């Protein structure tokens with residue numbers, strides 16, 4: 001288990017680790033069997049279900065720089081074959097139809113082999129020409145060569161491009177080009193995360209509400225960013241069940257389905273500090289205008305520093321105790337960046 005892209009590593013798994021296989025096997029950290037850890041006092045120790053189980057618990061999704069440096073890890077591998085996978089690209093006219101398809105997939109899909117990620121991207125270029133500054137990309141991944149009707153709601157919406165095909169290796173899946181303009185631009189990138197439920201009438205409207213706020217912000221702030229993105233990540237019931245069956249993780253994820261929404265704000269190099277701060281504050285206000293659902297953990301790997309994601313975990317007080325035990329002098333807080341505990 002790793003991430004959706006091959007290039008991200010240990011920090012990804014320690015912070016949870018979300019991949020296209022998560023609906024089958026849980027988060028990447030749920031497949032840890034044993035970790036070798038160098039503690040802040042220099043001791044080399046082992047964390048597993050039977051050796052320092054509290055440390056093992058904290059490192060399963062509680063982040064790397066809180067407790068120690070992981071120097072070796074043993075993980076449970078999972079059998080895989082060939083995949084049906086690819087991307088569907090849509091023009092903006094279909095934004096609402098794609099939102100509804102994504103919402104319905106999150107709410108109703110029960111096939112753990114089927115996984116999606118829906119992304120809405122806006123470039124800073126003016127929107128004078130056919131909305132070509134905006135595009136929608138949906139990633140479809142099926143563990144098997146025949147997805148049946150799993151993705152029909154997406155494929156039946158008119159699209160510009162469909163690269164989906166069967167018989168892809170997992171390496172090819174992990175190399176599918178994600179439109180990370182942010183990575184290419186080497187601009188300043190800030191991730192923000194939200195966690196939302198989609199139950200009831202208000203819940204089912206939530207993806208639209210999130211999108212409308214995001215799209216309005218993107219239109220009103222042209223020129224102040226290189227690119228902004230809104231990504232919808234389903235958290236399926238099968239994913240939370242798989243996590244629990246493997247002992248659970250530091251997030252103690254409530255039963256799915258619900259969703260994480262990841263935002264990216266990529267700002268151009270050289271923005272004056274006052275302007276930079278204003279843009280960040282207004283983007284943050286846009287995200288916070290739709291508050292996350294109480295009781296859902298914010299995903300560490302995709303959160304902004306000011307979101308204090310650890311404090312949203314139901315296990316926070318237990319994590320604080322583990323932190324005090326393994327890092328009593330606050331070595332990681334004082335000597336490195338990263339997530340802090342009160």
Ligand SMILES: Cc1cc2nc3c(=O)[nH]c(=O)nc-3n(C[C@H](O)[C@H](O)[C@H](O)COP(=O)(O)OP(=O)(O)OC[C@H]3O[C@@H](n4cnc5c(N)ncnc54)[C@H](O)[C@@H]3O)c2cc1C
Pocket residue numbers: 002003004005007008009010011012013014015016017018019063064065068069070071180183301302338
């Ligand atoms: C292009 C891109 C794609 C991404 N895709 C996904 C995805 O599909 N799924 C997902 O869950 N997340 C994803 N992320 C988020 C990613 O999980 C986080 O950015 C994560 O922190 C990256 O970890 P790293 O080890 O690759 O990076 P690093 O910068 O090396 O590490 C990040 C932090 O992890 C900790 N860490 C790293 N190694 C160790 C270690 N050996 N021991 C202790 N702590 C350590 C440290 O705190 C470090 O500061 C993506 C990020 C990017 C930029």
